[in-house]
Amino acid sequence: MTVTGTNVGYDVDTVRKDFPILERTVHDGRRLVYLDSANTSQKPRTVLDAMEEFLSRHNANIHRASHALGEEATEAYEAARLKVARFVGSADETEIVFTKNISEAINLVAYSVGNASTLGTGDPRLRVGPGDEVVITVMEHHSNIVPWQLLCERTGATLKWFDVSEDGTLDMSRLDELVNERTKIVAVAHQSNMLGTINPVRLIAERAHHVGALVLVDAAQSVPHRGVDVRDLGADFVGFTGHKMCGPTGIGVLWARRELLDVMPPFLGGGEMIETVEMERSTFAPPPHKFEAGTMPITEAVGLGAAVDYLTELDRDAVDAHDQDLTAYALDQFAGVEGLRLFGPADAADRGPVVSFEVDGVHPHDVSQVLDAEGVAVRAGHHCARPLHKRFGVTASTRASFYLYNTRADVDALVAGLAQVKRYFG
């Protein structure tokens, strides 16, 4: 069995050496086969070092300390913002708002819209109420469902959603009906975290803009893997989360068109987001600071900046090709596993490196437990996409996800583990 893929320009063995955690073993000396990167990715040495260097040499609060360290810290934090902006194709770094994760980024938009709606003044695009519609899809992560449900409850707007077809692609046949002149917001995942499906975001955005609606793209699963250009997507808001893209936990990103950030009311109030505060009322700092209340996760932002550097140096296309190769290889191997039902597109070209499946007659918890005993880490459950699981008639699935440090040998370990599962539960 050869472990090198067809992607000749990419040396996965060298990449693996960048990730200290991959050297460790689990359960009495078994090699760690980490297939849960869609949940959270591992972190390269450069990210760990950047965070340690920041804390041990430059640590201070930002934007408010007028001393050497304060200036260095502010510079490091703002440099991270600039890197992230360039990474997703934004020429204006004030379009990047740091949050604690993508869940907070989506909530920021939903609550800002909610605030605009209760204030009843300001930009009409941000005001929703009875008779207005918010459109999502059944494919969303709970983080891109619940904030919109709450917004609709608060404002009296109606929630609508796209269904998926049996093959795991979004059912686009009702696009014009679902996205209509009543639609104010469309929120959709770039890539499904269960099915791996890559959605036609541009097409949806075109229709949404045609009817005057705003578009939010949940890019948590796509940004880690392939080059995402926010302008190309045609969206108004794009969210992603640091910990799935080689960065630390505690830092997420909202990109939004500056023109929108200018007119959006704040989400969280507090220190650093203001211009001036009187006892009666306050005025606010310009974006992005208007949306960054209180002391931010500074070290984590620096870590994310280092993660972005790491991914950029690896070459995004090479990473994408590597992930795709593994996905194709896994789908190929799965075809030989009896009783395995794959969810989502059958062709690797139509999906990201996430493969969810069911093993006939064995509950995902039991599948993952046996795999874990073999050193293979996968996720079992509904992966925060309960409506989507329900859509496919299951309460849970087992999910393996691949990233830049995985190898074909990892896929082989998974397939061998599935044979063990059957020995136990067959």
Next chain:
Amino acid sequence: MHLDSLYQEIILDHYRHPHNKGLREPYDAEVHHVNPTCGDEVTLRVRLDGDKVVDVSYDSLGCSISQASASVMTDLVVGKDVEEANEVHQAFLELMQSRGAGEPDEEVLEDAVAFAGVSRYPARIKCALLGWMAWKDAVARTMDNVSEATS
């Protein structure tokens, strides 16, 4: 990792051939419980005659541990007084919280001693407790219904 300590033969037997499964009439209370992290679900009915547990019937979706535990639980509580059954429940809870160090009393827990290994797997303890939690809730509701009816 010794999977066999988790998946004891008794557990796999109950999983493959669950006892008392299926929803039955008559019943005094019905509850529905879910495990929010994995989506496992159980619907459970309890029938009491005075203090005596006459029937516990259930329908469930879930992993081997949760299914087997519900099956074993029904064997343990049906035919007992509520108070006795609650003592068994307490003993099982303690076993689950023992982090692998519990010394279960086979007199009290019978087949449920096989779950001793589960206490070493924090992610699975909730699975083993799902049916028991539903049982406790259903009995409480039955008692409420009774006290309402007699007051």
